[in-house]
Amino acid sequence: MRPGRIGVHAFLMAVSLAFLAPLLLAVYASLRPYDETSEHGYFSLPRHLSLDYYRQAFSDSGMTKYFVNTMIIAVPGVLVTLFLASFVAFALARLKMRGGLVLLMLFTAGNLLPQQVIVTPLYVVFNRIPLPYWMSDSMTMYDSYWAVVAVQIGFQLGFCVFVLANFMRTLPQEILEAAIVDGAGVWTQYWRITLPLCRPALAALGTLQFTWMYNDFLWALVFISDGDKLPITSALNNLRGQFFTDYNLLAAGSVIVALPTLVVFLLLQRHFIAGLTLGSSKG
Amino acid sequence: MSFIPARRTGRRVARRFTGRDLAVLGVLLGIPVLLDVAIVWGPTLASVVLSFTGWDGIGDIKWVGTQNYRNLFTNYPQFWPAARHNLLWLAFLGLVAAPFGLLLAVLIDRGVRFSRFYQSTLYMPVVLSLAVVGFIAQLVFSRDQGALNAVIGDTGSPTDWLGDPDLNIWMVLLAAAWRHTGYVMILYLAGLKAVDPSLKEAAAIDGAGEAQTFFRIVLPTLRPVNVIVGVITVIESLRAFDIVYAVNHGRNGLELLSVLVTDNIIGEASRIGFGSAIAVVLLAVSLGFVATYLVQELRGERNR
Numbered sequence: 329m330r331p332g333r334i335g336v337h338a339f340l341m342a343v344s345l346a347f348l349a350p351l352l353l354a355v356y357a358s359l360r361p362y363d364e365t366s367e368h369g370y371f372s373l374p375r376h377l378s379l380d381y382y383r384q385a386f387s388d389s390g391m392t393k394y395f396v397n398t399m400i401i402a403v404p405g406v407l408v409t410l411f412l413a414s415f416v417a418f419a420l421a422r423l424k425m426r427g428g429l430v431l432l433m434l435f436t437a438g439n440l441l442p443q444q445v446i447v448t449p450l451y452v453v454f455n456r457i458p459l460p461y462w463m464s465d466s467m468t469m470y471d472s473y474w475a476v477v478a479v480q481i482g483f484q485l486g487f488c489v490f491v492l493a494n495f496m497r498t499l500p501q502e503i504l505e506a507a508i509v510d511g512a513g514v515w516t517q518y519w520r521i522t523l524p525l526c527r528p529a530l531a532a533l534g535t536l537q538f539t540w541m542y543n544d545f546l547w548a549l550v551f552i553s554d555g556d557k558l559p560i561t562s563a564l565n566n567l568r569g570q571f572f573t574d575y576n577l578l579a580a581g582s583v584i585v586a587l588p589t590l591v592v593f594l595l596l597q598r599h600f601i602a603g604l605t606l607g608s609s610k611g
Numbered sequence: 612m613s614f615i616p617a618r619r620t621g622r623r624v625a626r627r628f629t630g631r632d633l634a635v636l637g638v639l640l641g642i643p644v645l646l647d648v649a650i651v652w653g654p655t656l657a658s659v660v661l662s663f664t665g666w667d668g669i670g671d672i673k674w675v676g677t678q679n680y681r682n683l684f685t686n687y688p689q690f691w692p693a694a695r696h697n698l699l700w701l702a703f704l705g706l707v708a709a710p711f712g713l714l715l716a717v718l719i720d721r722g723v724r725f726s727r728f729y730q731s732t733l734y735m736p737v738v739l740s741l742a743v744v745g746f747i748a749q750l751v752f753s754r755d756q757g758a759l760n761a762v763i764g765d766t767g768s769p770t771d772w773l774g775d776p777d778l779n780i781w782m783v784l785l786a787a788a789w790r791h792t793g794y795v796m797i798l799y800l801a802g803l804k805a806v807d808p809s810l811k812e813a814a815a816i817d818g819a820g821e822a823q824t825f826f827r828i829v830l831p832t833l834r835p836v837n838v839i840v841g842v843i844t845v846i847e848s849l850r851a852f853d854i855v856y857a858v859n860h861g862r863n864g865l866e867l868l869s870v871l872v873t874d875n876i877i878g879e880a881s882r883i884g885f886g887s888a889i890a891v892v893l894l895a896v897s898l899g900f901v902a903t904y905l906v907q908e909l910r911g912e913r914n915r
Contacts, residue, residue, distance in 0.1 A: 336718055337725075343715065344732040347789065350747045351735070353758050357750055370750060371761030412643040419640055431644070433905055438651035440842065440901045442849045444872040445894045446650065448887050449657035451876060452668060482650025485643055514632040543740030545853045550877060561740045565857065579750060582743045589738040597731065600738070604794070605801035 351586075358382070358580035365576060381580035389567050391560065391584055398559040400473050401548075402541040405480040406534055412481070413488030414526060418518045420489070421496035422504055432493060439486025447550055450479065454551060466554070475551040476559075480541050488533055491606045495529040496522065529606060535596045536603030539589050560585055655894065662887040668876075679888035690889070693866040696780055700787065700867075701848035708788035709840055712795030717825070719796075720803040730800070737793045745857025748786040749773060776864025783854050783865060791847060795840050802836035803829070838907055845900045849893055868893050 357370050359377045385391055416435065420428040457469035464472030499522070507521050523530075548562040555566050567581050593600050628636065665675040683690050715733060719726045736744065751758050752772035760769045773779045806829055814824040830837075852869040855861040861870030868889055875886030 333723070336721075336723055340715070340718060340723065340725075340729045344729050347733055347736060347793070350751055350789070351739075353750055354747050365756055369756045369758075369761045371758045412639070412646070415639040416643050419636065429909070431640075433909070434644075434652070435647055436908070437901050437905055438647055440846055440897065440904070441651065441655060442846070442869065442890070442893045442897050444850075444852070444869045445658050445890045446654035447872065448661065448876045448883055448890060449654035450650070452883065453654075478646070479650055482646045485647055486651070489643075513629060513635070515635045518635075539738055543738075543742075545740060545742045545856070546873075549856075550873070561742050564742055564746070575750065575753070575756075578746060582746045586739050586743045589740070590735070593735065593738040594731070597734075601734070601797055601801075604797050 354579045354582055354586075357576050358583050360576060362574050362576045381577050382584065384577060385567075385580045385584055389563075389581070391563075391581070393556065394558060394560040394563040397473075397557055397563075398542055398561070401476050401480065401559055402538055405477050405484075405541045406537045408477075409481045409484045409488055409537060410530055410534060413485050414492050414523060414530065415518060416485070416489045417492035417496055418522050421493040422499075422501075422517070422522055423514070432489065435486040435489040437486070439483065439490070443483070443546055446483075447546075450475075451550060470551060471553045471557070473557065476547050479547050479551065480544065484537055484540070488537070491533055491603070492526065492529060495526060495606060499525050528602070531596075532599045532603035532606055534603075535592060535599040539592060539600070542589055658887045658890050658894065661884055662891045664884040666884045668881045668883045675884065679885050682885070683888050683892070689866050689871055693868045693871050694892075696866055697848060697851065697868050699780065700784065700851050701845060703784045704788060704791050704848055705841070705844045708791040709795045709844055711788075712792040712840075713799050715792065716796045716799035716803060720800060730796075733796055734793045736790045737797070739790070741787075741790070741853030742857045744786050744790060745783075745854040748782065748854065748858060752782050773858055774863070779858070779864045783858060786854055787847075787851065791844070794843070798836050798840055798843075799833065802833045806832050838904060842900060842904045846897065849897050 353370060356374075357365060358381050359379070360374055361376055361378075361380075364375055365372070416431070419425055420432050451470070454470040454475045455468055458467060459469055459472060459474065461467060464474060466472055469475045469478075503525075504517055504521060507517055512521065542559075543561055544559070545561050545565075548559050549565070552558055552562075555563075558566060564578075564581055564585050567578060661672075662679055663674060663676060664672050665678070666672045715729075719729055723729075739747075749757075754760065754769050754771040754774060757769075757772065759772060770778070772782045810828050810832070811824055814828050819827065850869060851867055852861075852873070855865040855867055855870060856873075859865055861867055861874075872886050872890045872893070875882045875889065
């Protein structure tokens with residue numbers, strides 16, 4: 329090994345450890361009683377280690393309920409976004425329709441706007457859209473899952489259309505032309521012919537979108553007022569209010585919140601990274 | 612506005628759609644377009660309109676012309692600090708975090724051993740929510756028990772990293788950069804894989820040094836990635852919200868434009884017109900960058 333190589337390794341190792349350290353610190357803090365850390369600091373040797381805080385986070389603050397809320401939002405969110413975006417991308421990239429580029433720009437640019445620009449009018453409008461009781465116990469779109477799901481879908485459509493259209497352009501057009509000669513309609517061309525070829529891109533986007541919707545903080549904060557309906561990421565903020573003094577309990581809460589995305593990432597690493605890079609490097 | 616003409620070359624395939632095709636197209640294109648207009652573009656326009664009114668969200672909508680903007684620029688003490696913080700955010704992510712991500716990508720791309728481990732570790736913060744990052748920042752930077760003060764042995768008069776309004780923005784920026792670096796690195800790693808190795812070989816044969824090859828050959832071919840990284844950096848800096856909100860609700864040195872918008876529209880005194888004016892300032896800045904980006908994309912599209 330040349331000395332240069334050793335230098336590179338030392339550098340990368342140091343940076344990696346620095347990147348991991350805050351996460352490990354959070355895990356470490358969550359395993360220790362608060363009295364101990366408040367006396368000796370977070371950076372001290374442990375006297376007691378236990379999983380008590382995890383049990384407490386689940387039992388006292390109802391983390392399970394918040395996880396369910398997240399799923400109510402993220403699962404339909406991801407599925408509907410992928411379905412609608414894949415059809416738009418199909419129409420733009422495969423049917424070569426007139427005005428397709430304008431549509432693509434409309435969607436792509438929409439995804440790049442700052443969220444705060446659309447928050448105010450949506451807040452006002454959602455407060456005025458009545459929903460029947462079986463759909464929302466607040467009787468309006470505001471303070472219901474519908475509002476958050478709709479915003480997630482509307483906002484993420486742009487990114488998915490952009491990525492999927494780029495991907496579909498790399499598929500051979502001949503397959504589609506053969507199908508058209510055989511008399512396949514638009515739906516068949518989309519559902520039976522194009523979509524199966526997009527499986528890798530859909531898996532990548534699905535992974536990425538799930539992570540984003542799971543991690544979202546702002547939409548739920550603005551559009552949901554009832555603390556019991558909050559998704560897990562926003563609920564963490566409430567937990568802070570309730571257990572303000574006990575940082576170690578909060579550390580346990582943070583680890584619980586972070587765990588699903590970390591697991592998804594480690595299991596589906598390739599998909600996750602593919603999703604991020606599909607849109608950026610033009611093949 | 613010009614449309615790209617349908618492809619004229621080659622045999623013309625019969626392109627007439629049947630009635631059923633048109634129905635499918637109408638519904639499945641119509642729904643997403645409607646959603647996009649209703650959720651994104653309509654509200655954006657509405658924000659612009661509302662920014663010229665003095666509205667509290669309940670009573671009548673009153674036109675006040677540019678008064679909100681005048682108040683914002685001259686009479687709202689939080690505005691300029693918030694704008695400065697957003698700029699600082701942009702500068703820090705763009706000039707520190709992004710180049711650092713590029714450096715890491717270049718080092719890893721050279722095929723060192725354990726590169727999988729390095730990659731995974733460095734990406735990892737990207738999947739954490741900013742709310743969690745904000746909380747972890749508190750564990751590290753808190754004054755009395757924080758790990759940072761313990762490491763540097765600052766026990767006599769400990770520094771209040773997140774409480775001191777002159778310091779806390781830098782600490783929060785470090786936390787934001789923790790995530791941004793990994794994100795940028797992924798994008799550059801993908802870009803570097805696509806660089807044609809024969810280009811580098813040719814440069815080496817011509818006697819170019821490593822640095823020369825990188826700046827003259829590799830970096831220019833990474834242009835599409837550079838553009839994406841630039842856009843993401845701008846967008847992230849303007850959208851920044853979660854971390855500061857998780858740390859202290861964006862007060863006491865951590866003001867950001869996004870926080871001011873949120874503060875003005877939710878809560879007791881909702882000043883929708885005024886909040887919209889702040890949002891429009893954000894919009895104007897980001898649209899400048901988005902338009903530049905789209906023009907680039909459009910050119911690429913034409914050349915396909």
